[in-house]
Amino acid sequence: MSAATPAPRGVDAADSFRDDSFPLIFERSSPGRRAARPPLVPGASMAALLGDEHLRSEAPRLPEVAELDLVRHYTTLAHRQFSIDGNVYPLGSCTMKYNPKLHEAVAGYFQDVHPYQDEASAQGVLTVLAELQQDLATITGMDAVSLQPAAGAHGELAGILMIRAYHEARGEGEQRRVVICPDGAHGTNPATASMAGYDVVEVPTGPDGEVDLAAFEEALNPQVAAVMLTNPNTLGIFETRILAISEAAHAVGAQLYYDGANLNAIVGLARPGDMGFDVVHLNLHKTFTTPHGGGGPGTGPVGVKAHLAPYLPTPLLVQREDGSVGIEGPRPTAIGRLRSFYGNVGNLVRAWAYIRTLGLEGLRRVAMMAVLNANYLRVRMREAGYTIAFDRVNMHEFVAQPPEGIRTLDLAKMLLDYGVHPMTVYFPLVVREAMMVEPTETESLETLDAYAAVLGQVLRDAQADPEAARAAPHSTPVRRLDETGAARRPVLRYQPPSG
Amino acid sequence: MPYVPHSDDDVRRALEAIGVDSLEALFADLPEALRDPPIELPEALDEVALLGRVRALAARDQTSGPDFLGGGMRRHFIPTVTPHLAFQSEFVTAYTPYQPEVSQGVLQATFEYQSMMCELTGLPASNASMYDGASSVAEAALLAVRQTRRERVLVSRGVHPETIEVLQTYLWPLGIELETIELERLTTPVPEVGGDVACLIVQTPSFVGTLEPMAALTEAAHAAGALMVATVDPLSLAVLASPGEYGADIAVGDGQTIGNPVAFGGPSFGFMVVSEPLLRQLPGRLVGQTTDVDGRRAFVLTLQAREQHIRRSKAKSNICSNHQLTALMATINLAALGPEGLREMAEGSVRRAHQLADALRAAGGEVLHAERFFNEFVLRLEREPHTLRRQLSERGVRAGVSVPDAFGLGHAVVLSATELTSDADIEALLVALRELGVLEGESQPEVYS
Numbered sequence: 001m002s003a004a005t006p007a008p009r010g011v012d013a014a015d016s017f018r019d020d021s022f023p024l025i026f027e028r029s030s031p032g033r034r035a036a037r038p039p040l041v042p043g044a045s046m047a048a049l050l051g052d053e054h055l056r057s058e059a060p061r062l063p064e065v066a067e068l069d070l071v072r073h074y075t076t077l078a079h080r081q082f083s084i085d086g087n088v089y090p091l092g093s094c095t096m097k098y099n100p101k102l103h104e105a106v107a108g109y110f111q112d113v114h115p116y117q118d119e120a121s122a123q124g125v126l127t128v129l130a131e132l133q134q135d136l137a138t139i140t141g142m143d144a145v146s147l148q149p150a151a152g153a154h155g156e157l158a159g160i161l162m163i164r165a166y167h168e169a170r171g172e173g174e175q176r177r178v179v180i181c182p183d184g185a186h187g188t189n190p191a192t193a194s195m196a197g198y199d200v201v202e203v204p205t206g207p208d209g210e211v212d213l214a215a216f217e218e219a220l221n222p223q224v225a226a227v228m229l230t231n232p233n234t235l236g237i238f239e240t241r242i243l244a245i246s247e248a249a250h251a252v253g254a255q256l257y258y259d260g261a262n263l264n265a266i267v268g269l270a271r272p273g274d275m276g277f278d279v280v281h282l283n284l285h286k287t288f289t290t291p292h293g294g295g296g297p298g299t300g301p302v303g304v305k306a307h308l309a310p311y312l313p314t315p316l317l318v319q320r321e322d323g324s325v326g327i328e329g330p331r332p333t334a335i336g337r338l339r340s341f342y343g344n345v346g347n348l349v350r351a352w353a354y355i356r357t358l359g360l361e362g363l364r365r366v367a368m369m370a371v372l373n374a375n376y377l378r379v380r381m382r383e384a385g386y387t388i389a390f391d392r393v394n395m396h397e398f399v400a401q402p403p404e405g406i407r408t409l410d411l412a413k414m415l416l417d418y419g420v421h422p423m424t425v426y427f428p429l430v431v432r433e434a435m436m437v438e439p440t441e442t443e444s445l446e447t448l449d450a451y452a453a454v455l456g457q458v459l460r461d462a463q464a465d466p467e468a469a470r471a472a473p474h475s476t477p478v479r480r481l482d483e484t485g486a487a488r489r490p491v492l493r494y495q496p497p498s499g
Numbered sequence: 500m501p502y503v504p505h506s507d508d509d510v511r512r513a514l515e516a517i518g519v520d521s522l523e524a525l526f527a528d529l530p531e532a533l534r535d536p537p538i539e540l541p542e543a544l545d546e547v548a549l550l551g552r553v554r555a556l557a558a559r560d561q562t563s564g565p566d567f568l569g570g571g572m573r574r575h576f577i578p579t580v581t582p583h584l585a586f587q588s589e590f591v592t593a594y595t596p597y598q599p600e601v602s603q604g605v606l607q608a609t610f611e612y613q614s615m616m617c618e619l620t621g622l623p624a625s626n627a628s629m630y631d632g633a634s635s636v637a638e639a640a641l642l643a644v645r646q647t648r649r650e651r652v653l654v655s656r657g658v659h660p661e662t663i664e665v666l667q668t669y670l671w672p673l674g675i676e677l678e679t680i681e682l683e684r685l686t687t688p689v690p691e692v693g694g695d696v697a698c699l700i701v702q703t704p705s706f707v708g709t710l711e712p713m714a715a716l717t718e719a720a721h722a723a724g725a726l727m728v729a730t731v732d733p734l735s736l737a738v739l740a741s742p743g744e745y746g747a748d749i750a751v752g753d754g755q756t757i758g759n760p761v762a763f764g765g766p767s768f769g770f771m772v773v774s775e776p777l778l779r780q781l782p783g784r785l786v787g788q789t790t791d792v793d794g795r796r797a798f799v800l801t802l803q804a805r806e807q808h809i810r811r812s813k814a815k816s817n818i819c820s821n822h823q824l825t826a827l828m829a830t831i832n833l834a835a836l837g838p839e840g841l842r843e844m845a846e847g848s849v850r851r852a853h854q855l856a857d858a859l860r861a862a863g864g865e866v867l868h869a870e871r872f873f874n875e876f877v878l879r880l881e882r883e884p885h886t887l888r889r890q891l892s893e894r895g896v897r898a899g900v901s902v903p904d905a906f907g908l909g910h911a912v913v914l915s916a917t918e919l920t921s922d923a924d925i926e927a928l929l930v931a932l933r934e935l936g937v938l939e940g941e942s943q944p945e946v947y948s
Binding site for chain 1: 501502503504505509510512513514516517518519522524525526527528529530532533534535536538539540541542543544545546549550552553554556557558559560561562563566568570571572574576578580581584585586587588589590591592593594595596597598599600601602603604605607608609610611613614615617618619621623624625627628630631632633634641659661662664665667668669671672673674710736737738739740741744753760761762763764765766768778784785786787788789790791792793795796797799801802803804806807808809810811812813814816817818819820821822823824825827831832833834835836837838839840841842843844846847848849850851853854871873885888889891892897900918919
């Protein structure tokens with residue numbers, strides 16, 4: 001890798017104020033500078049306290065910058081980043097809704113509680129967690145909830161492992177080797193099934209955009225451990241035959257897993273538990289609006305029906321006799337622990353604040369307006385010249401396609417020149433040139449009108465001049481990247497010119 | 500207050516455009532049996548009422564006073580500038596950088612993160628972060644199993660007990676055997692590693708604070724064709740030999756100590772840094788350097804064929820979300836401190852911990868492994884550790900992480916100190932321990948000059 005590192009640029013005086021030579025923090029470094037001073041503790045040398053043989057030979061080459069250098073660097077870097085707070089960001093299946101500032105203030109109150117302090121001295125945060133657990137159980141229609149998983153995919157792993165433990169406890173562990181996923185499933189579903197030691201069978205999407213029931217029933221047999229579904233599915237369509245699917249799955253002894261990525265469409269209005277799901281994970285960074293943070297941390301609580309509760313990951317929150325909330329450790333039936341401590345508490349308290357602020361009526365309003373906005377944009381996008389895959393009343397998202405001969409990739413890059421973010425592109429895989437759009441409830445109709453107008457404009461421009469389309473974007477901090485080169489000769493770190 | 504902008508007129512206008520006559524019509528696909536579920540939630544609170552409730556709850560949490568809690572997370576110095584910069588709304592409210600042209604902020608910061616983690620660990624390839632230390636260790640074990648095609652993993656007893664639990668959770672469905680090596684077997688002579696072992700996982704400093712003979716252990720692992728996985732506190736690497744220096748193949752750990760608050764256990768972030776031959780086995784996102792069509796340097800997610808959204812059931816891991824924002828906290832924090840500041844923090848932490856251990860010993864306390872520990876150590880007790888922790892808590896002192904029975908140390912607690920620990924904090928702990936009869940006599944604590 002090191003050989004491929006090009007010479008650093010950006011610190012020559014003539015270049016240093018130019019946009020196109022944005023330096024790395026390492027390239028702003030100058031020996032002896034620093035931005036922060038910890039309290040100084042004088043005393044014996046490390047060699048005396050720890051022994052020479054344990055010490056490192058050279059200091060790590062971290063940047064040395066003054067505080068203003070640091071502030072300018074990360075402030076201007078932030079300006080090179082698109083965000084919800086900047087403009088509309090309608091990524092399908094990602095639920096990029098507004099993240100209330102109030103939640104940030106709430107999270108600040110709980111950041112100095114240590115996970116190992118005596119539980120009697122942590123009853124504030126434990127009460128919040130216990131309340132959230134109960135809220136999520138009633139919202140999903142499940143009997144018990146664990147807040148431990150760190151992300152949606154982590155929740156999936158918890159859920160599928162619980163299903164596996166359940167089958168093993170019933171003596172069917174050897175027999176059940178297969179997990180069924182629809183071909184439109186999120187990639188994490190089949191990846192999770194593999195991590196849990198299962199083989200994956202995909203079932204096709206039918207002509208109406210729902211799981212093909214005949215093909216599904218054909219795939220069912222006593223070797224099936226679980227069926228993983230998203231409802232509404234990744235096409236934004238509610239699986240209207242969900243009760244039949246659930247009945248068929250349970251008839252062969254399979255467990256039904258709910259991928260909660262799309263709960264925003266139905267939160268407060270319908271519950272996975274009532275649909276027959278045995279396990280559900282939620283993405284609190286989607287429906288319950290904890291910030292995505294540029295890729296994480298997420299949070300993926302899991303809920304289960306009573307028959308799976310013995311397998312929940314540990315530790316668990318328990319109600320003590322004196323009314324306080326406690327933490328209880330390992331137990332023999334549980335799948336064990338998925339991470340250290342209790343969960344991404346900083347996010348859990350934000351989600352709790354959201355539910356407390358909205359109440360049930362607020363949550364129902366969220367789902368209704370999310371679905372209203374998505375249908376409104378679907379109609380506007382059709383008017384703008386796009387084809388809608390499975391054109392019917394959709395839920396919180398829908399999938400569109402450009403006319404034949406126009407590439408989704410080009411349209412996405414052209415949108416960037418208008419200062420808006422593209423939708424999710426090339427997913428789900430079952431639709432050619434897919435454009436998966438989820439506006440969420442927090443966008444106004446005016447914003448959606450403007451977005452649709454831009455979509456119409458870029459389509460006309462691309463049709464008029466396909467060559468120019470392939471050259472977009474022009475106005476972004478950088479333009480199209482050599483992604484093939486990046487993968488062929490990976491440069492994954494900065495190295496000083498002399499090193 | 501559901502943060503939705505729609506007026507009644509907006510709703511009417513939208514319904515008309517869609518061509519349906521009511522909001523209910525949009526939900527016609529929901530079977531009748533599913534509608535209007537009995538959800539029970541408390542009444543909505545306005546902002547003032549919510550903050551009032553939060554303050555009342557937070558008042559029930561002890562968050563100040565002398566603090567000697569460690570065991571995987573510790574309160575360290577975080578300059579004000581760090582969260583101020585990391586929590587700019589562009590960083591907080593961005594998604595995964597799938598459109599690199601408008602995501603250079605997150606992408607470049609991640610490239611800087613990867614570079615800093617390589618510097619700290621002495622290994623050449625870091626991913627863009629993972630959930631936490633424990634799950635990163637489990638992912639490292641899975642990586643070693645993939646790479647070596649062997650199905651047995653050795654783990655030191657000194658690895659955090661919760662991490663060992665997570666290893667068990669990740670390994671059982673795949674039928675991989677996990678064997679624990681007791682602490683006393685780690686040293687002189689180092690244990691023999693069998694030819695069927697995928698990796699040896701050793702934590703240094705260990706859960707009970709000891710520094711392990713990493714070079715000898717690495718040699719033993721490599722002699723058997725196994726990979727060496729070092730699980731480390733990144734702050735300790737300002738002072739201690741890096742995994743790269745002693746030849747480890749994989750460095751993993753939790754990043755809380757270099758820039759995130761303890762937050763009742765999360766979110767912090769996990770890191771994984773590997774040797775060159777293991778690069779394409781890394782789970783999780785990676786950011787690479789490239790150029791744009793105008794020849795400008797730029798950054799992009801790369802080698803994505805390892806990941807779930809491309810490879811589905813054949814992916815290296817199911818990980819999708821990582822811990823970008825908390826890793827950014829560490830990135831900015833490391834840049835704020837620089838090599839000198841980080842070294843001062845680590846050294847301050849070591850000195851305060853040794854000061855505390857000396858004071859306890861002088862007061863008659865039984866400090867174990869006194870010859871070589873970093874910034875945490877074990878104090879043996881006559882009583883049940885949870886009882887002591889509660890009694891100390893009632894006296895305003897947070898201290899006493901239990902040492903599990905599996906260590907065979909009897910009743911014992913881990914104590915830690917950091918650069919934030921003061922002489923007065925140490926005195927307060929000693930006074931409380933004397934009051935509780937854990938320490939006898941009237942001897943005064945020794946203070947380093």
